[in-house]
Amino acid sequence: MERKGREFIVLVVLGLVMSLYMAYAQAAVTVPPESKPLIRQFYKKLNTCENVEAFVRHQVTLHWKVEKNITAKLLKLLYADCMVNGCDGSILLDGPQAEKNAPQIKGFGGYALIDTIKKVLEVRCPGAVSCADILMLATRDALQLAGAPSYPVFLGRRDGLESKASWVDLPSPSISWEQGLNYFQSKGLDLQDYVTLLGGHSMGRTHCKNIRDRLYNFKNTGKPDPSMDKTVLNSLRKQCPQTLKRGQHDPLVYLIPESGGQFKFTNSYYKNVLANKSVLGVDQQLSVGNDDTQQIVNDYASSFEQFRRIFAFSISRMGGLRVLTGTKGEIRRNCRVPNKSHTNTIQ
Numbered sequence: 001m002e003r004k005g006r007e008f009i010v011l012v013v014l015g016l017v018m019s020l021y022m023a024y025a026q027a028a029v030t031v032p033p034e035s036k037p038l039i040r041q042f043y044k045k046l047n048t049c050e051n052v053e054a055f056v057r058h059q060v061t062l063h064w065k066v067e068k069n070i071t072a073k074l075l076k077l078l079y080a081d082c083m084v085n086g087c088d089g090s091i092l093l094d095g096p097q098a099e100k101n102a103p104q105i106k107g108f109g110g111y112a113l114i115d116t117i118k119k120v121l122e123v124r125c126p127g128a129v130s131c132a133d134i135l136m137l138a139t140r141d142a143l144q145l146a147g148a149p150s151y152p153v154f155l156g157r158r159d160g161l162e163s164k165a166s167w168v169d170l171p172s173p174s175i176s177w178e179q180g181l182n183y184f185q186s187k188g189l190d191l192q193d194y195v196t197l198l199g200g201h202s203m204g205r206t207h208c209k210n211i212r213d214r215l216y217n218f219k220n221t222g223k224p225d226p227s228m229d230k231t232v233l234n235s236l237r238k239q240c241p242q243t244l245k246r247g248q249h250d251p252l253v254y255l256i257p258e259s260g261g262q263f264k265f266t267n268s269y270y271k272n273v274l275a276n277k278s279v280l281g282v283d284q285q286l287s288v289g290n291d292d293t294q295q296i297v298n299d300y301a302s303s304f305e306q307f308r309r310i311f312a313f314s315i316s317r318m319g320g321l322r323v324l325t326g327t328k329g330e331i332r333r334n335c336r337v338p339n340k341s342h343t344n345t346i347q
């Protein structure tokens, strides 16, 4: 009797917490940082491409079957597109002076899949769907294939008319935690978004140059970072020699070998932070961030479910950054060139 009563109360409280959480998530998703009027089922409501989501999903699924690391690639593209000058597809534009040729972005992949999807959509629904929306949808689908939850994508973004490498202000992977947070805040995102989106590193890789100081000469001590787990340290030292042979490319290492190598979206990122097993300094610094940060890291490390949900929520917030809607921008015919390429500055 007594036990039943207690269980009931626990359930009620849990229900309340959940409904509050859902209300919070819902309200915030419909009002992204700049609260521009993106809407669900935009193309269906306009009757311009009712099945856009199915067309995109089909192409992403075909691609994912042969290249599982497409998820990490699209996530990086989306991040770079939205953080630099808003989610306007400007990262997709070609040109020597375009964003994609900035040093921080050169070498990113995933463009070919966006081209393929665009070609399909131009046959199915000519001139209707923006490249910025395609990137948002494709990333959602690729994340889901890797184990993230599906989430509603608000649509109606239009494509930017130009792209400039000089706009690219993405910070280097070797920044400090505070610098990373400041960067997110300067874009209109908050601490929760920052800690949550960093979890995307569960599928990421980095060049050794970004961690060599942690492995060999931490803060000019001539020694490795003392906080780094010894097994991880030894394994990374093997993969990242202190000096490269002539002509040797700087190797890439997985940030979370257990998930990155498996192309899986997981919460191992947060477990590794707690176990001092992070590869990048900026990631490990989450373990010594402020109280709110530590609370979030603990929550995500112990609950994949919570991490998955809030990840979807933060991606949606990022997807609302400085979007072009209404009559601003255009619907590009080809994601690599503006419709009237002679009137813009990139060539």
Ligand SMILES: *[C@@H]1O[C@H](CO)[C@@H](O)[C@H](O)[C@H]1NC(C)=O
Pocket (backbone or CB within 6 Å): 066, 067, 068, 069, 109
């Ligand atoms: C993507 O994964 C394939 C193996 O499936 C690998 O050969 C390739 O190097 C990876 N590319 C990148 C950029 O991660």
Ligand SMILES: *[C@@H]1O[C@H](CO)[C@@H](O)[C@H](O)[C@H]1NC(C)=O
Pocket (backbone or CB within 6 Å): 126, 127, 128, 329, 330, 331, 332, 333, 339
């Ligand atoms: C760009 O081209 C597409 C396809 O021809 C067209 O539907 C759209 O209106 C054009 N946008 C602008 C701004 O010219």
Ligand SMILES: *[C@@H]1O[C@H](CO)[C@@H](O)[C@H](O)[C@H]1NC(C)=O
Pocket (backbone or CB within 6 Å): 226, 227, 274, 275, 276
């Ligand atoms: C991680 O490193 C910190 C600081 O160096 C230390 O206080 C803590 O005990 C370590 N935790 C584990 C699980 O090794």
